[in-house]
Amino acid sequence: xxxxxxxxxxxxxxxxxxxxxxxxxxxxxxxxxxxxxxxxxxxxxxxxxxxxxxxxxxxxxxxxxxxxxxxxxxxxxxxxxxxxxxxxxxxxxxxxxxxxxxxxxxxxxxxxxxxxxxxxxxxxxxxxxxxxxxxxxxxxxxxxxxxxxxxxxxxxxxxxxxxx
Numbered sequence: 001x002x003x004x005x006x007x008x009x010x011x012x013x014x015x016x017x018x019x020x021x022x023x024x025x026x027x028x029x030x031x032x033x034x035x036x037x038x039x040x041x042x043x044x045x046x047x048x049x050x051x052x053x054x055x056x057x058x059x060x061x062x063x064x065x066x067x068x069x070x071x072x073x074x075x076x077x078x079x080x081x082x083x084x085x086x087x088x089x090x091x092x093x094x095x096x097x098x099x100x101x102x103x104x105x106x107x108x109x110x111x112x113x114x115x116x117x118x119x120x121x122x123x124x125x126x127x128x129x130x131x132x133x134x135x136x137x138x139x140x141x142x143x144x145x146x147x148x149x150x151x152x153x154x155x156x157x158x159x160x161x162x163x164x
Contacts (some may be wrong), residue, residue: 024056025065029073085111 020041027037034053039045043052056062085108092104107113130138 018061020057021059021062021134022065025062026069029069030059030064122160 020043023039023044024043027040028034031037038049038053038056043049051087058100088104088108092101092108095101095104
């Protein structure tokens with residue numbers, strides 16, 4: 001990133017440093033590697049990045065960001081379907097406001113698919129052409145591989161079977 005591009009992104013040098021420190025903290029939480037995290041944050045590469053990374057780990061703001069990110073990761077691991085359903089159940093049972101209780105019950109009902117509209121559909125087919133075949137012949141058609149396009153009965157069944 002050029003100096004001109006940085007001027008458009010950050011009003012002050014402090015804003016740029018704060019941004020780089022947050023990037024460093026995020027990369028450090030994801031990888032656990034000091035040097036690679038410093039390089040990813042935009043600090044110079046090589047041994048000086050390792051030294052800068054070690055220095056950054058001592059800053060209170062960086063330590064606070066690392067703690068915050070670690071807490072987020074632990075929270076994500078803890079939250080699953082059962083956790084959410086239990087929370088909604090507790091809210092539905094113990095909410096002081098009716099609107100909170102109703103909303104929790106609504107969300108629980110949605111997870112149980114209680115409010116899904118069911119549409120009844122009737123499909124009719126003209127089977128007059130199939131009446132001339134025996135049940136065994138029709139079953140054998142079901143077991144045959146699918147054929148693309150329009151196919152006549154004579155192409156599928158042998159000549160002696162199609163006449164029965």
